[in-house]
Amino acid sequence: MRIAVCIKQVPDSESRLKIDVAGTWIEEEDLTYVINESDEYALEEALRIAEATDGEVVVFSLGPERVREALRKALALGGARALHLNDPAFFGGDSSSTGRALAAAIACEEFDLVMTGSQSDDVGYGSTGSIVAGILGWPHAWLVMGVEIEAGGTSAKVTREMESGLNEVFRIQLPAVLEIQAGINKPRYASLKGIMQAKRKEIAPVDLAALDLSPAQVGAMGAKIEVLEIAFPQRGEGAQILEGDPADVAALLVEKLQKEARIL
Amino acid sequence: MSNAIWIVLQQRDGQLHKMSFEAIRAGQDLADATGGQAYAVLVGSGLTETTSQLLGLDLAGVLVADAEGLEDYTPGGYISVLRPAIAEAQPQYVVFPHTYQTVDYAPSLAQALDAAMIPETTGFAVGDEGVEWNRPVLGGKLESRVRAKPDQQILVSVQSGSFAGDEVKKGSTPMEPVEIDTASVDPDREILGVEEAADEEVDLTQSEFIVAVGRGIGDPEKIVILEDLAKALGAELGASRPVIDSGWLPRDRQIGSSGQTVTPKLYLAAGISGAIQHLVGMKGSQVIVAINKDPGAPIFNVAHYGIVGDLHEIVPAITSAVIEAKGG
Numbered sequence: 400m401r402i403a404v405c406i407k408q409v410p411d412s413e414s415r416l417k418i419d420v421a422g423t424w425i426e427e428e429d430l431t432y433v434i435n436e437s438d439e440y441a442l443e444e445a446l447r448i449a450e451a452t453d454g455e456v457v458v459f460s461l462g463p464e465r466v467r468e469a470l471r472k473a474l475a476l477g478g479a480r481a482l483h484l485n486d487p488a489f490f491g492g493d494s495s496s497t498g499r500a501l502a503a504a505i506a507c508e509e510f511d512l513v514m515t516g517s518q519s520d521d522v523g524y525g526s527t528g529s530i531v532a533g534i535l536g537w538p539h540a541w542l543v544m545g546v547e548i549e550a551g552g553t554s555a556k557v558t559r560e561m562e563s564g565l566n567e568v569f570r571i572q573l574p575a576v577l578e579i580q581a582g583i584n585k586p587r588y589a590s591l592k593g594i595m596q597a598k599r600k601e602i603a604p605v606d607l608a609a610l611d612l613s614p615a616q617v618g619a620m621g622a623k624i625e626v627l628e629i630a631f632p633q634r635g636e637g638a639q640i641l642e643g644d645p646a647d648v649a650a651l652l653v654e655k656l657q658k659e660a661r662i663l
Numbered sequence: 664m665s666n667a668i669w670i671v672l673q674q675r676d677g678q679l680h681k682m683s684f685e686a687i688r689a690g691q692d693l694a695d696a697t698g699g700q701a702y703a704v705l706v707g708s709g710l711t712e713t714t715s716q717l718l719g720l721d722l723a724g725v726l727v728a729d730a731e732g733l734e735d736y737t738p739g740g741y742i743s744v745l746r747p748a749i750a751e752a753q754p755q756y757v758v759f760p761h762t763y764q765t766v767d768y769a770p771s772l773a774q775a776l777d778a779a780m781i782p783e784t785t786g787f788a789v790g791d792e793g794v795e796w797n798r799p800v801l802g803g804k805l806e807s808r809v810r811a812k813p814d815q816q817i818l819v820s821v822q823s824g825s826f827a828g829d830e831v832k833k834g835s836t837p838m839e840p841v842e843i844d845t846a847s848v849d850p851d852r853e854i855l856g857v858e859e860a861a862d863e864e865v866d867l868t869q870s871e872f873i874v875a876v877g878r879g880i881g882d883p884e885k886i887v888i889l890e891d892l893a894k895a896l897g898a899e900l901g902a903s904r905p906v907i908d909s910g911w912l913p914r915d916r917q918i919g920s921s922g923q924t925v926t927p928k929l930y931l932a933a934g935i936s937g938a939i940q941h942l943v944g945m946k947g948s949q950v951i952v953a954i955n956k957d958p959g960a961p962i963f964n965v966a967h968y969g970i971v972g973d974l975h976e977i978v979p980a981i982t983s984a985v986i987e988a989k990g991g
Contacts, residue, residue, distance in 0.1 A: 440908075518766075523783065524783075525783075533775065538852070540767065560763060564922060566860045571852055582904070623811060623812055623815060624779055624809050627795060630808075631806070638951075638964075639967065648980070649981040656968075663929075663985070
C-alpha cells in the first residue's frame with residue numbers, strides 16, 4: 400500500500416515557554432523541536448503496514464525551514480521520500496487552511512491511506528486529519544488504537560478509543576484517513592544505516608504555485624479562526640509551594656498532610 | 664443566520680453523557696450572553712425516554728433525530744442528518760461536549776457546513792467583534808483566546824469541567840420535541856463491537872491514596888521510587904498517559920480522560936505536568952500534592968501542596984518521612 404503520513408514539528412514538551420512580542424504565540428528562538436508525539440506513532444503504524452504489503456510511506460509536513468529536520472528523521476525511520484510544504488503563504492493557518500494545503504499536496508499522487516496523529520501537542524485542534532479526509536472525499540477515524548488491513552486493501556478493521564477505558568471496533572472502507580492515538584505501537588529508533596540512507600532521500604519543497612490553490616485558501620488568510628492572545632493561565636487559589644532541601648521539604652509535607660489536611 | 668444555539672447532546676444506549684449537561688449549561692450561558700435561544704439536539708434511536716430527561720430545563724426547544732440507522736454512532740450517520748438540519752435552521756452557534764466522539768465527527772460536520780470549528784473551549788466572553796473563546800494550548804501550559812472570523816457559523820466543543828453540568832438552568836416551558844428528518848441517514852462504519860482497552864482491571868476509583876507518576880520520571884527503572892512511596896503510604900500506583908504509552912506501566916494504571924477518573928483522599932503526582940486530559944481524571948481528589956521541576960507546570964494550578972524540584976531526590980525523602988511519621 401502507498402501511505403501518506405502527515406507529521407507536525409512541535410516544541411519539545413520540556414521546553415520553557417516565553418510569549419512572543421505579538422502576544423499571540425511563543426518565542427520560537429532557542430526552542431527545541433520534535434516530531435509531534437502521536438505523529439510518531441502514526442509514522443510507525445504506516446511503516447509497519449507498508450512493510451507488510453510491500454508498499455511505501457511518503458511523509459508530508461508543513462512549516463518553515465526547521466521542519467526539514469523532522470522530515471529527515473522520518474526518512475531515517477523508513478519513509479521513502481518527503482514533501483515539505485514550505486511557503487510563507489501556508490504559515491499561520493488553522494486546521495481548515497493547513498488541512499486544505501496538505502490535502503492538495505497529497506492529491507497530486509495516488510495513495511491508499513493517509514495516516515497522521517490524532518492531535519498536535521501545541522495547538523491541539525485535533526481536526527486537521529478530518530479536514531484532509533473531507534477534501535479527499537474519504538472516510539476517516541480519529542483516535543485510532545488499532546488497524547488491520549482487510550480484503551486486499553479495500554477495507555480496514557479499526558479500533559478506536561472511547562472514553563472510560565473502552566474501545567470501539569468497526570470496519571471502514573479504504574482509501575481513508577486514520578488519525579492515530581499515541582500508544583498504538585512501540586515506535587522504532589532510527590538505525591545508523593537508516594540515518595545514512597536518509598541523507599540521500601529526497602525532501603521535495605512544495606510552494607503555493609505547485610498546488611491548485613489561491614493564497615486566500617491557505618495559511619493565515621485561509622483560516623476560519625484567529626488567535627487574539629496567548630497567556631499563562633490564571634492560577635486559581637494555587638498550590639501552597641513548600642520549599643527547602645529534599646529532607647526538609649519532605650518532612651514539612653508529611654507534617655502538613657497530618658496536621659493541616661489531616662489525611663495521614 | 665438565526666439567533667438559535669443548538670446544543671448537540673451525546674448519548675449512548677439512551678443514557679446521556681455527563682458532559683452533555685455541561686454543554687447544556689454552556690449553551691444556556693451563551694444564549695444569555697448573546698440574546699439567543701438555546702435548543703437541545705438529540706441523535707440516536709429510540710430516544711423518547713432520553714428526551715423526557717430534558718423536560719423542565721430552560722430550553723427553547725428540543726430537536727430529535729431518531730432512526731434505526733442512528734442506533735450506533737457513526738460520523739457519516741450523524742453528519743447525514745445534522746448537516747441538512749443545521750443548514751436549514753442556520754443556528755449561529757452549535758455547541759458540543761468535548762468528547763472523543765465529538766472530535767471524531769464535529770470537525771467534518773463544520774467543514775461540510777463551511778463553518779468554523781473551535782474545539783476544547785473552557786470559557787467565553789462577548790467581545791466587540793464577536794464571542795471570544797478560551798482554550799488550552801501546549802499541554803495546558805498556556806491558554807489562548809481565539810475568535811472566529813466575522814460572518815461565520817460557529818461550532819464549538821466545551822471541555823469537561825468548564826461549565827457546571829449540575830447547575831443546568833431550569834425552566835417551565837412545556838416542550839414537544841421537533842423531529843429532524845432522517846430519510847437520508849448514511850452510516851459510514853460497520854460497527855463490530857466494543858471492548859475493554861485494558862487486559863486486566865485494577866480499580867483505582869476505590870483507592871484512598873494514589874501515587875501517580877508522569878513522564879518526568881524519565882526512566883522506567885526509576886519507577887521503583889514511586890512504588891516504595893506507594894508502599895509506605897498504603898497507596899495504589901497510577902500514571903499519566905505518556906508513561907502508559909511508553910509501556911512502562913500497564914494501561915489499567917492510567918488516570919485521565921482515556922483512563923480512570925479518581926477521587927482519593929490523597930493524590931500525589933510526581934513528574935506530571937498536568938495536561939487537561941490528566942486533570943479531568945484527578946482534580947476531584949481531596950488533597951493533591953504535585954512534585955515537578957517546572958514551576959509553570961499546570962498541575963500546580965489544581966494542587967494544594969506543591970514542591971518544585973527533582974522528583975528523584977524528593978520522592979525518596981518523602982518515603983523516609985512517611986515511614987518515620989508512621990513510627991518506622
